Amino acid sequence: GVGIGDLMPRQPAIKDPSGEYTMGEAAEKMAKENGILRADQDRIAHQSHVNAAKAWEEGWFGEQVMDAILGPQYRPVSNDNLVRADSQLEKYARLKPVFDRQNGSVTAANSSPLTDGASAVLMMSESKAKELGYEPLGYIRSYAFVGIDPNWQMLMGPSFATPKALDRAGLTLADIDLIDMHEAFAAQVLSNTQAFESEQFAREYLNRDSAIGEINWDKFNVTGSSISLGHPFAATGTRQLTQMLHDLKRCDGNLGLITACAAGGLGAALIVERE
Template identity: 70%
Template sequence: MTAANSTPLTDGAAAVLMMKESVAKSLGYQPLGYLRSYAFTAIDVWKDMLLGPSYATPLALSRAGLTLSDLTLIDMHEAFAAQTLSNLTLFASDKFAQEQLGLSKAIGEVDMDKFNVLGGSIAYGHPFAATGARMVTQTLHELKRRGGGFGLTTACAAGGLGAAMILEVE
């Protein structure tokens, strides 16, 4: 890993306001989008470092009743270029799905025309506390610009954590 293929540590701030749709509307807010499902996983950092998205994403998709091909956008936090490529490889690996996740087959190949379409953390930087909020709002705004649909936002953290969210814009 080098500075050229790793996220730079940067300053930043972000906030996301989440509430029930009925509360938002009663306060005069128009929801930007909806959280359809989510999953958080913790794995052995020494065995599967930075592979959390490969564990969390199948759970989030299953909970949403969706497949990878149902998604309009896929945004993955790029801690390092190698981490992103490793997770994309595992998304498509039947062996990983069967041996590590207990699934009959992989969640599938990622359509690169849907993947990090506005760039990722290597381009934007990685202010730790703001990256997740930046990714969620960026995905929701891009879904809205495209006329709606479902988006996956996924990230690794602290080596052994994984997060995945299925977002929806009508």
């Protein structure tokens, strides 16, 4: 029979219409298939908060963030309210898995939270910028977009897009001064960085003889990323771009890699340069 519950509206879910899994389920699947440990996921999440908290404390986000005025009191919101300045790694182990409650490793703490936000960038040709009297923060050197089977490992797009962007720029990963990889889930970050360093992955999936390159963690998400700063879906890409260009300026670097996974098995990579 039909009960009153059958007539109630259904709550929206973060379900990917192109495949069998939600993004969280895909992250859990990737963690299992790639041998990603819970402790390593928690370490990535903790470091994201540590780096973001330091960036706020040192004032590094000052030129990147503007106040938002929210009602009903219309008080300004000046800082991200997700960053855990007191993050303690041992506390991450207390949280229960979300997507596989018995044997899972993906938790609320090592995943990007649902957040609201907005971002914007001003992009134009160098000649137009000079005409208008603007000083460019940086330049787009190359980019690549890919699509993979979302029912395989939905969030592996960065491992396919990055080598294409590097090749188009005539660069190797060793040439890159800073890397910003979107942290949808720590399991996704570690699955991709593991693939970056794997010759077997390069041969089997990229038709390359050598790995994409070794990750220098001192150059990776140096002021935090989506786990600590949040992931308002449409805004994250330009947040990454703005953050990268300011980080390069602060570190006196020139080349930055920005890469992200996305629903539907999509992936993107962008190489930027300051000069």
